[in-house]
Amino acid sequence: MKIIELKESKKVNYFGFIIIIPWFANYLAVDQDGTLNAFRNKPELNEEGFFWWTDPTCEQFQQVAVVDLEGMNWKETLIKV
Numbered sequence: 001m002k003i004i005e006l007k008e009s010k011k012v013n014y015f016g017f018i019i020i021i022p023w024f025a026n027y028l029a030v031d032q033d034g035t036l037n038a039f040r041n042k043p044e045l046n047e048e049g050f051f052w053w054t055d056p057t058c059e060q061f062q063q064v065a066v067v068d069l070e071g072m073n074w075k076e077t078l079i080k081v
Helices: none
Strands: 010-016 019-023 027-030 035-039 061-066
Touching: 019 035, 019 061
Parallel strands: none
Antiparallel strands: 010 019, 027 035, 035 061
16 A cells, blocks of 8 residues: 555644644634534535535535534634634
């Protein structure tokens, strides 16, 4: 076996935590359930207002972690990295 291509990742500071995110990620945001996702393009709240969303057929996104918001408003977790 040999590696042909290794996708890069990057370290970022997200609310005081150093985390490793996918190479394509430009935005991070936590959903109401505590799921931290990385997005290529800026996500928006879904129509019901329960989570951050991009069109999965044409946008890259990936779950990065699960967090305890400890009372923080999840709608204020979107940042550009």
